[in-house]
Amino acid sequence: MAADPFDLNLRHLRALLSIAEKGSITAAADSVSLSQPALTQGLAKLERQFGYTMFERRSGGMVPTPMGAIVIERTRVALEHLSYAAKGLSAVFQYPERLMTMTQLRAFLALAEAGGFAAAAHSSGMSQTAVHRAVSDLEHMIGGQLVERRGRAIWLNPAGKRLARGARLAVTEIIAAVADLGFDSGGELIAFGALPLARPYLVPAAMARMTSNYPRAAFKVLEGSWRELVEPLRDGEIDMIVGALRPFEIADLYQMPLYEDHLVIAAGSQHPLVSVTQPTLEQLSAYPWIVAPANSPLREQWEQLFHGAPLPETPIECGSVMIIGRLLTEGNFLTLLSPDQVALQIRSGLLAQVGAPLEHSRRLVGISTRRSWRPTATQRHFLECLEEAAAVMRPGATQPALRSTGWV
Secondary structure, eight states: OOSOGGGSOHHHHHHHHHHHHHSSHHHHHHHTTOOHHHHHHHHHHHHHHHTSOOEEEETTEEEEOHHHHHHHHHHHHHHHHHHHHHTTTOSSOSOGGGTOOHHHHHHHHHHHHHSSHHHHHHHHTOOHHHHHHHHHHHHHHHTSOSEEEETTEEEEOHHHHHHHHHHHHHHHHHHHHHHHTTTTTTOOEEEEEEOGGGTTTHHHHHHHHHHHHOTTOEEEEEEOOHHHHHHHHHHTSOSEEEEEOOSSOOTTEEEEEEEEEEOEEEEETTOGGGGOSSOOHHHHHTSOEEEOOTTSHHHHHHHHHTTTSOOOOOOEEOOOHHHHHHHHHHSSOEEEEOGGGGHHHHHHTSEEEESSOOTTOEEEEEEEEETTOOOOHHHHHHHHHHHHHHHTTSTTOSSOOGGGTTOO
């Protein structure tokens, strides 16, 4: 298989789907406006690029081989992503995506990533002239602009963002087809986002398991809040977000719970309330708090803690556990966190837990993915590693819970 999915021909991929649907090259050639010899040559080239025969030639027609079926299904989803992105964009052509080429998509995605023509040319291996021409051709197809230019600054307008998302998801499906066929097994890139709750234990434990079983596994990890990671997830830059799940359904995303987390009140080890077994709301309100950003699940839990009572002072709003941990050691602050987020500081004696875990602070920790996402074998193995790492966090698990292993 050619290492670069952009070396494939979009028209040949469309023809592949047509052959699978029609059952013959003759019928498919008419539907994709190619001559039969041209279609035959296109199929032969695809088979060379993927390294497998796509169809068995039988008396009743052409039937996909097992490997062909993998490529056909991934290609179908890829072209659906591209078609959905292009739908309604063009006032010139009804189906502009049928005129697009992989070269144009390579240039456009490089520009979307780099934010400038010179950088896009460098990253794509194309000349600046070629990148300009490719983007201009795409804009001609839709009869409007995809990028806004102000001096040397380049950014995508709403139409450009929509097309970039569809193109990126389409390319991701082709890359997944290559992985499904077994090329570079174990060396596939696993791209995901890590929310604060998953960073101390769950994510590193799963990655360690994965690299133990797949030494050539490669990871791309983005850290951030839900707001910062959800659009990269939808755009296909990452394939999952690991951490606290949203307490509501999201139409285009699927949320898979792994375990329940119960919050604790944390403070510096010298805080006056550390010695209090069951502090009252009045006692808790007497000290300043470090709170999570507004509208975050953690902030909502904090507000519920003081529901019906006067809220304490909140001089600091912060989502960084590293900063919060240091602040707790410098003053009489209190904060609400998962015990796993500050486990090492508690073990070292820098921080302490105030009172018992909050009974009504249930938060689900798990994995969020696109509903359209179908993981490859390597990605499925990483999902299994996440489930195995989460098993020790569940009450009543056959393995010892983290809080009894010395982690906290």
